[in-house]
Amino acid sequence: MAEDSGRRQIMEKIRIQGGKVFEEEGRFAERTLYIAGERIVTEEEYFAAGGQEETVHAQGCYVIPGLTDIHFHGCVGYDCCDGTVKALRAMAEYELSHGITSITPATMTMPEEILLQVARSAAGYDFKDGADFCGLYMEGPFISAKKKGAQKEEYVRKPDVELFERLQNASGNRFRTVVAAPETEGAMDFIRALNGRVRICLGHMTADYDTVCEALRMGASQITHLYNAMPPFTHREPGPLAAAADDETCRVELICDGVHIHPAAVRATFKIFGDDRIILISDSMRATGMPDGESELGGQTVFKNGRYATLADGTLAGSVTNLMDCVRRLVKEMGIPLESAVKCAAANPAKAVGIYENYGSLTRGKYANVVILGSELELKMVCHHGEIV
Numbered sequence: 001m002a003e004d005s006g007r008r009q010i011m012e013k014i015r016i017q018g019g020k021v022f023e024e025e026g027r028f029a030e031r032t033l034y035i036a037g038e039r040i041v042t043e044e045e046y047f048a049a050g051g052q053e054e055t056v057h058a059q060g061c062y063v064i065p066g067l068t069d070i071h072f073h074g075c076v077g078y079d080c081c082d083g084t085v086k087a088l089r090a091m092a093e094y095e096l097s098h099g100i101t102s103i104t105p106a107t108m109t110m111p112e113e114i115l116l117q118v119a120r121s122a123a124g125y126d127f128k129d130g131a132d133f134c135g136l137y138m139e140g141p142f143i144s145a146k147k148k149g150a151q152k153e154e155y156v157r158k159p160d161v162e163l164f165e166r167l168q169n170a171s172g173n174r175f176r177t178v179v180a181a182p183e184t185e186g187a188m189d190f191i192r193a194l195n196g197r198v199r200i201c202l203g204h205m206t207a208d209y210d211t212v213c214e215a216l217r218m219g220a221s222q223i224t225h226l227y228n229a230m231p232p233f234t235h236r237e238p239g240p241l242a243a244a245a246d247d248e249t250c251r252v253e254l255i256c257d258g259v260h261i262h263p264a265a266v267r268a269t270f271k272i273f274g275d276d277r278i279i280l281i282s283d284s285m286r287a288t289g290m291p292d293g294e295s296e297l298g299g300q301t302v303f304k305n306g307r308y309a310t311l312a313d314g315t316l317a318g319s320v321t322n323l324m325d326c327v328r329r330l331v332k333e334m335g336i337p338l339e340s341a342v343k344c345a346a347a348n349p350a351k352a353v354g355i356y357e358n359y360g361s362l363t364r365g366k367y368a369n370v371v372i373l374g375s376e377l378e379l380k381m382v383c384h385h386g387e388i389v
Contacts, residue, residue: 012037012051014386019058019372022065024361026275026343033063035368038385042364054388058372061380064342065362066101066369068349069323070177070279071137071225071253073106073297074286080105080136081298083117085125092130094289096389098324099382101369102132102350102359104176106283108298109140109151112163119171131384132369134355135176138167139224140298142190143204144181149229150317151204152299159190168198176353179224181205182215195219199353201253202240204229212243216250222352225283226252226269227261228316245272251352253281254344256330257321259307263334275340279348282326285309285318328377338377 014035020028034046041049073080076094078087088105095103107118115138122136140151142159157163159180168175177199180187183206191200195218202215203224208231223230223244231239244250252273256266260283270278282288287295287304295302295309302309302317309317321329323345330341350360358367370383382389 013046013049013053014056014368014383014388015046015053016056016058016063016370016372019061019063021063021362022339022342022346024347024363026339026347028062028339033362033370035370035383035386038368038387040362040364040366040368056372056381056388058380060375062338062373062377063362064371064373065346065360066371066382066384067099067323067327067345068102068134068353068355068359069095069100069282070104070349070353071106071139071281072103072284072323073108073318075284075288075322077286077290079286079297081108081110081114081118083114083121085121085127088121088125088133089127089130092127092133095131095322096382096384098322099371099379100131100323101371101382101384102134102355104135104137104353105133106137106139109143109148109155110298111155112166115141115167116170119167119174122174123170123172132359132367134359135174135353136171138164138175138178139203140179142178142180142184142187144184144206146206147181147204147229149204150297150300150302150311150315158185159187161190161193164190164194164198177201177222179203180215180220181207182220183207183211188215188218191215191218191220205240206231207240209238209240209243212240213246216243216247221250222279223250223252225255225260225281227265228255241272251277251279251348253279255281255283255319256326256334257282257307257319258329258333259319259321260316266330266334266336270336270340275343276348278344279352280323280326280330280341280345281349282321282323283318284320284322288320288322324379331377
């Protein structure tokens with residue numbers, strides 16, 4: 001067996017047998033999964049292909065597609081807004097080591113020159129030994145200062161199509177998602193102008209039910225970290241949650257780190273939206289994978305203590321939990337079936353950012369990004385583009 005720097009096992013063919021394989025329709029079935037080169041293939045194609053082969057025995061295990069985190073800021077001491085290839089590489093390596101095989105890191109509300117630096121680093125990024133870099137997620141600066149959360153108020157700006165286009169051009173069109181607060185000045189024109197050119201999320205907002213409904217009609221299609229940094233649901237002022245529920249094409253993001261949303265609220269959300277419309281995100285920041293202590297997010301000091309990351313005033317500052325651990329918590333502590341958790345952490349995010357053709361399921365022709373989990377959901381193996389990591 002050939003090896004790459006002692007880290008990857010490179011085989012020309014791999015078959016994974018005896019495990020419960022996650023099927024595209026959202027259920028598990030015991031069958032053999034075949035890989036040739038960097039793609040998933042049929043049994044016939046596998047045996048027709050030449051070359052060395054390896055059999056992986058997965059009895060008693062779950063075989064799932066690699067996860068896709070479309071909204072996270074950083075990990076292991078690095079942040080997307082560092083604006084360096086070094087940061088993107090370190091983040092991608094950490095994510096892959098935890099079974100997250102494709103990513104779209106998120107920016108923060110920062111000055112234009114920093115966002116341009118991020119965009120330029122993304123344009124020149126080409127690194128194969130970590131999670132696949134599939135684009136960027138722009139969370140700021142087009143948000144409401146009243147619902148800024150852990151974003152820095154002095155950098156908040158009203159929605160600006162020209163600014164977005166400058167950043168998009170500098171990135172080589174790597175921004176797949178942009179967030180806007182729909183009640184802010186110019187937001188509806190911004191949404192209308194960018195509809196069809198980038199996925200538009202609504203978040204960090206004070207918008208009421210009617211305003212969110214209008215924004216969804218204009219072309220927005222997703223809610224950023226539902227419940228957090230937005231008005232709550234009440235029986236007379238139903239707010240963004242009810243607007244999203246009423247629009248059957250709208251997807252919602254959930255942070256299931258056990259901190260941002262109570263387990264009962266998570267279960268209720270699954271009953272309202274079903275597992276077709278929920279996207280699991282980590283919203284992790286640079287302190288993820290690091291010891292407790294001081295860290296930084298968006299130019300502000302953050303204090304990490306166990307599962308909590310807060311600003312000095314106690315405001316939650318993103319999460320310190322990776323997406324795979326969110327899946328475990330969703331299943332083991334919140335009572336959501338593993339099938340639904342995998343769907344919301346692999347298939348739905350890939351669909352949301354337009355990469356489902358190659359990612360998000362274990363379907364013939366897609367990249368062989370495969371994760372094997374043990375019976376307690378412990379990580380057993382990660383296969384990335386047909387190579388065992």
